[in-house]
Each structure stands twice: as structure tokens, then as C-alpha cells.
Amino acid sequence: MTPRTAGREGTAGWLLRRALRREPYQLARIGGWSVLEAAPAFLIGHAVARAIEDGFAAGRPGTGFLWLAALGVAWLVAAVAARQIVLAVAAVAEPFRDDLLARVVHGAVRRAAATAGARRDSAAVTRAGLQVELARDAFAAVVTTVRGFAFTVLSVVLGLLTLAPGAAALVLPPFGAGLGLFLVSLPALARRQRAFLVADERLAEAMTATMGGLRDITACGAEEREGDRLAVRVAEQAGAARALARVTAVRTAALAVGGWLPVLLVLAGTPWLLRDGAGAGVVVGALAYVTQSLAPALGGLVQGLGVSGVRLAATLERIAGAAPAERPAAPLLRPAGAEVRLRGVTFAYGPHSAPVVAGLDLRVPEGEHLAVVGPSGAGKSTLAALISGLLRPDAGEALVGGVPATSLDPSARVLIPQEAYIFRGTLRENLTYLRPGAAAGGLDEAVAALGAEDLVRAAGGYDAPLDPAALSAGGRQLVALVRAYLSPARLVVLDEATAHLDPAAEARVERAFARRGGTLVVVAHRITSARRAGRVLLMDGPDVRSGSHDELVRTAPLYADLVGHWQPEPVS
The missing domain is CATH 3.40.50.300 (P-loop containing nucleotide triphosphate hydrolases)
Structure with a gap:
């Protein structure tokens, strides 16, 4: 291990890469089942278009119902696949949680040994344990969200290109712009989320210390001074929350651009699509791709990464920063005897x-x-x-x-x-x-x-x-x-x-x-x-x-x- 590699070990990115690399079989399971889960996202536009044009509009309702039945079967298969995906994601997330918990406990024990006799924060390990649980849940949510988004978008792109290339030209550019707007805002979201977590922890620590010393505070007549001290912490947390809320507003704009502007463009471009040879069923199918697959996928990504992803990054940064490197400063030695x-x-x-x-x-x-x-x-x-x-x-x-x-x-x-x-x-x-x-x-x-x-x-x-x-x-x-x-x-x-x-x-x-x-x-x-x-x-x-x-x-x-x-x- 080179010094540069050793320096990266234990960072948030390193912890995530390690968690994903250690379970290649489970990742393969997730990918295989995701193909089946994404089948409705590919089929929905074609099924709606064919049900309208080859079935109901052509006076053959049986054909229309068959296409819709095929879409229903695809949804049933997707439900089975979704259950398997949850199990596979859990198989990846639980070892990740165990690694984090072992790191937190090991770091707490080493710090306790290194500061023997010093005043210890007995709630520190409890708070770190809660952070580990938050990280585990956020990690599972991020894996599920990113996977679902990637397979859904790929299915929709293939569906649009095979159903109506003209509609794809109207849908994909604004969708890409909305996605880009959201991704650009993620670093700021992560910074604001971390600042909020820090402010929240400081307020909790201050409140705990105050509650433990209420008798002494009253005896010394320090109520007003202690209240002012807590007010500062409350103001810090409130300011961090407002700053986080301002950046979070970007998510709404990203959804509007990437999820709903394509609907307006398809509707506005319907005459052009009809002149280009697309039927009414194809237009409705294209709208189904956007409203039933693409927009929900973007909404899921924005919610998943904008909340769970940012929380995961901030929490891992806190855990990685709080826990010392697991490698000892000096090599452990075998003694010649037991004297x-x-x-x-x-x-x-x-x-x-x-x-x-x-x-x-x-x-x-x-x-x-x-x-x-x-x-x-x-x-x-x-x-x-x-x-x-x-x-x-x-x-x-x-x-x-x-x-x-x-x-x-x-x-x-x-x-x-x-x-x-x-x-x-x-x-x-x-x-x-x-x-x-x-x-x-x-x-x-x-x-x-x-x-x-x-x-x-x-x-x-x-x-x-x-x-x-x-x-x-x-x-x-x-x-x-x-x-x-x-x-x-x-x-x-x-x-x-x-x-x-x-x-x-x-x-x-x-x-x-x-x-x-x-x-x-x-x-x-x-x-x-x-x-x-x-x-x-x-x-x-x-x-x-x-x-x-x-x-x-x-x-x-x-x-x-x-x-x-x-x-x-x-x-x-």
C-alpha cells in the first residue's frame, strides 16, 4: 500500500467503493433483476400506442386489451424482481453497516485508551451508532434509487427511439438539462447538509450539558447566561436549516425542467409529429413514457440523491473524520517470552x-x-x-x-x-x-x-x-x-x-x-x-x-x- 493509497483509506469515497466491490455476486443479482424490473418502462409506450392504433382505434378491442394485458404481466414480473432487488441490496448494505460500526467502536476504544482519565462523552458512541444506522439506510436507498433510475432511463430512451425518434428529440434534451441542473447542485446540497448535521450535533451536546447541570446553573444564578449560550446554538441550527432549504429549492426547478417541460414540448410538437407520420397512439405512447416512467424516475433520483445521497455523504464524512485509521502507528510485535x-x-x-x-x-x-x-x-x-x-x-x-x-x-x-x-x-x-x-x-x-x-x-x-x-x-x-x-x-x-x-x-x-x-x-x-x-x-x-x-x-x-x-x- 502506497502512502497515497493509505491516505485515502477510510475516506467516504473509499468506504463506498469498498462496500460495492466486496459483493460482486449481489451486484450482478441486482443488475439482472433490474432488467426485469425495468421491462414495463420500455414496454409502456409501445403497449399504449399499439393498444390505441392497432386495437381500439382500429375497431379491434381484443387486440387493445391484449397489449394492455402484456403490460400488466410485465408489471407483475417487475413486482417479483423488485422483491429480489430489495433482498440483494440488503445483502450489500448489511456488511457496509457492520464495517462502519466496527470502525466507530474501534475508534472509540482507541480514543478512550489514548485519553485515559480524561472526561469522556458517554453519548458519543451512541450518536455515532445512530449515524451508522442513518448511513446504512441512506446507502441502501441510494443504491436502489440510482440503479432504478439508470435502468429506467435506458429503457425509456430505447423505447422512444424505437417508437418515435421525433418525440425523443423533444423529450431528451430538456430531461438532460434538468438532470444536469440537479447534479450541479449536489455539492452545495452536501455542504449544507453537513453544516446542518454539525449544527444539530452542537445543539444536542449543549442541551445535554445544560440538562445535566440544571441544579448548579440555578444555584449560581446563571440561567440567563446559559439561555443566551443555548440561543446561539439554536440560531446556528436555524440558519443552517434555512441555507439547506434554499439549496433544496433547486430540486423543484430540476424536476420542472426535466420532468414536465418534456410533456409541454410533446404536446406543443404534436402537429409536427403527426406530419412526420406518427399516429395519435404514438403521441400518447410518448407521453406515457414521460409521465409514467421518465418523470417518476427523475423525481426518485432527485429525492433519493437529494436527501439520502446527501445525508449518506455527510454522515460518512462525519464517521470517517471521527474514527482514526485502523492501522496501528507501529507494527505489533511477537515477544520472545512471557516475562x-x-x-x-x-x-x-x-x-x-x-x-x-x-x-x-x-x-x-x-x-x-x-x-x-x-x-x-x-x-x-x-x-x-x-x-x-x-x-x-x-x-x-x-x-x-x-x-x-x-x-x-x-x-x-x-x-x-x-x-x-x-x-x-x-x-x-x-x-x-x-x-x-x-x-x-x-x-x-x-x-x-x-x-x-x-x-x-x-x-x-x-x-x-x-x-x-x-x-x-x-x-x-x-x-x-x-x-x-x-x-x-x-x-x-x-x-x-x-x-x-x-x-x-x-x-x-x-x-x-x-x-x-x-x-x-x-x-x-x-x-x-x-x-x-x-x-x-x-x-x-x-x-x-x-x-x-x-x-x-x-x-x-x-x-x-x-x-x-x-x-x-x-x-x-
Whole structure:
């Protein structure tokens, strides 16, 4: 990929081209069915002309009705084709939606990781999700509209040229002028639509912020000032709406020139057409082409591109601009081993916050089982995120196998948080998510090692559909733990990942991971987790010390206090 190509990747145009190129079979389906759907547009003028001239005007009503029946059959075939086109367009639009949604979520996660501790707009992803839905609907509408317009116009042109070339000379020039007028106005429409979307978003953000601070605004007597601030946003939105409406008026002019001026010209040119040999039926047929096919097709294009197309362009521009490029800034690296080493690591949530981790030096040799304990807010989950590379140290370095944790290939480590992620799909898909194509024997072994046999039976087997909402919190954790056990990662970080399991199940899980090999870091939820570990890391903000369970009970009052407050449980 050249730098120029890389720079274009992710733009609105690139996203649209990718969506269309990825489903060539569906595009071929759309084209084939569109030929059948456009059959009435070609047949209508000929059928009307022949029904009049060869049928009713000639005293043969049966012939006239046969021509009209043929047109009716063509409409029935077109209805069947229209249904198939809707299905094919959906098959193109849904992957497009999935791409956009993945891009939005990926960008939101990366921004959240890059701005850890900063104030986050919790509604941003929701707004982006709504934009994705708008883009999907607009994309489907544009594909349907442009396709229908192109096939209809081609059919009408062929019909006019074969029925009455003189009428084609009267119809096609003003139609082309109206189409050109509309296409010329599209860039301005897109700009005004984007400006309206931006103004609308700013007003929504301002309203949300105001509603969230009504008590403080009232307490400070700032109602008038806040009202003035919102009035500015309302005025901006109103101005953008008026500007959009002015440009939108061009659509009416385009329809008048391209859709209805041809009717006037055909009517005015009827004497000339009759002198040229065309019969009355041919004139009526030409008018049928314009009023029943050409004008509606132009109206559909103006409405489709003027609304859905402009909205699609503006929305894609917003999504492409809001989501960072998916390629990482630096290549992901495979570590030589799974040793964890922190050198002078400091991290704080925000430039003015006290460090949660300060100058921490830590070495966890490959193969060691480390338990991390401490009071709530001591920095345990922060340490887990630093080791996993989800957070970047403000100072110092966090290495895994000699590789910076933030540059680590995701397959080299796995982090399981307390709230396990389970998705809709089969149980097998959930369990093998980090190791697709895992052998059946390996899957059975992992399930047995972690004691998940009952869960598999209750779910109905590996290939049964899994509803995350139907699982208990412990069941969701067990699914995520089997997934981590099956993964190729040599570093496993469990951040209270067994909190919803009973003590016996927790002991079985931790022993299984210890036997699995590699490096195991457990943010302990129970005292038994600390006792099972080879070493315990006690965290209390910047104050960190390590040792065995027995050593810390004797030498660390905080640890002894934590042990006393933990629920006593028998060592399994």
C-alpha cells in the first residue's frame, strides 16, 4: 500500500467503493433483476400506442386489451424482481453497516485508551451508532434509487427511439438539462447538509450539558447566561436549516425542467409529429413514457440523491473524520517470552491527578503465578491494564518478553476483566473466539480443565445458540475463562475474572491456568487466591511490596488487615 493509497483509506469515497466491490455476486443479482424490473418502462409506450392504433382505434378491442394485458404481466414480473432487488441490496448494505460500526467502536476504544482519565462523552458512541444506522439506510436507498433510475432511463430512451425518434428529440434534451441542473447542485446540497448535521450535533451536546447541570446553573444564578449560550446554538441550527432549504429549492426547478417541460414540448410538437407520420397512439405512447416512467424516475433520483445521497455523504464524512485509521502507528510485535518487567512505571488518570502507580519496578519471570492484592482503588486494575498494554505509562516502560506492552501482538496476552464479554452466537464460537478452528479434543480438554462441563450441557452443546442474557454472571465468566485457556497467549491476566464463581470453582480455574504454563497474573478476589500464588504483590497506591503470603502476613500490617477482613475460607 502506497502512502497515497493509505491516505485515502477510510475516506467516504473509499468506504463506498469498498462496500460495492466486496459483493460482486449481489451486484450482478441486482443488475439482472433490474432488467426485469425495468421491462414495463420500455414496454409502456409501445403497449399504449399499439393498444390505441392497432386495437381500439382500429375497431379491434381484443387486440387493445391484449397489449394492455402484456403490460400488466410485465408489471407483475417487475413486482417479483423488485422483491429480489430489495433482498440483494440488503445483502450489500448489511456488511457496509457492520464495517462502519466496527470502525466507530474501534475508534472509540482507541480514543478512550489514548485519553485515559480524561472526561469522556458517554453519548458519543451512541450518536455515532445512530449515524451508522442513518448511513446504512441512506446507502441502501441510494443504491436502489440510482440503479432504478439508470435502468429506467435506458429503457425509456430505447423505447422512444424505437417508437418515435421525433418525440425523443423533444423529450431528451430538456430531461438532460434538468438532470444536469440537479447534479450541479449536489455539492452545495452536501455542504449544507453537513453544516446542518454539525449544527444539530452542537445543539444536542449543549442541551445535554445544560440538562445535566440544571441544579448548579440555578444555584449560581446563571440561567440567563446559559439561555443566551443555548440561543446561539439554536440560531446556528436555524440558519443552517434555512441555507439547506434554499439549496433544496433547486430540486423543484430540476424536476420542472426535466420532468414536465418534456410533456409541454410533446404536446406543443404534436402537429409536427403527426406530419412526420406518427399516429395519435404514438403521441400518447410518448407521453406515457414521460409521465409514467421518465418523470417518476427523475423525481426518485432527485429525492433519493437529494436527501439520502446527501445525508449518506455527510454522515460518512462525519464517521470517517471521527474514527482514526485502523492501522496501528507501529507494527505489533511477537515477544520472545512471557516475562513481565516494569521499570519505573508511573501512571495517573489525568495531568492533575495523583499517580495511581508511581515509579513501580516489577519483574514477573515467565512461568510465575503472581497474585495482586490491595484495598479498593489501590491501582490493581490499572496495573493489569498496564501489563496488558491497554494503558500507556506516563513514565517508565512496561515490557512483556522484552516488547513494549502497548506494541504487543494481541495473541501473546489475554486479559479477562470481571465483567466477561459474551456475544450472540454459538457456544463454540464464543469459546474458540481467540483460537478459531480449535480441535474438538482441545476444546473438550479446556472445558474439563476448568470444570465447565455442566455449562456446556445446560447450553445444549457446543453448537447451540448462546444468549448472553440467559447466562448467570458466573456462567459468563466461565465462558470467557475457557476462551482465555484455549488462546495461544503465554501471558494471562485475570482481573477479578473469577469473582462470580464459588470458591471451589475459582480454585479449579486458577490451578488449571497455573498448570497451563506461561505467566499468570491474578488480581485476587479472595484470600485463597493469594495463598495459591507463588508470590503476592501488595498495592496501596505508590506503596508496593511483594513476598509470599506468610511473609506479608508477618511484615505488612495492611496485608494482615486485608486477610482479617476477607471471609475465612478453607484452603482447597
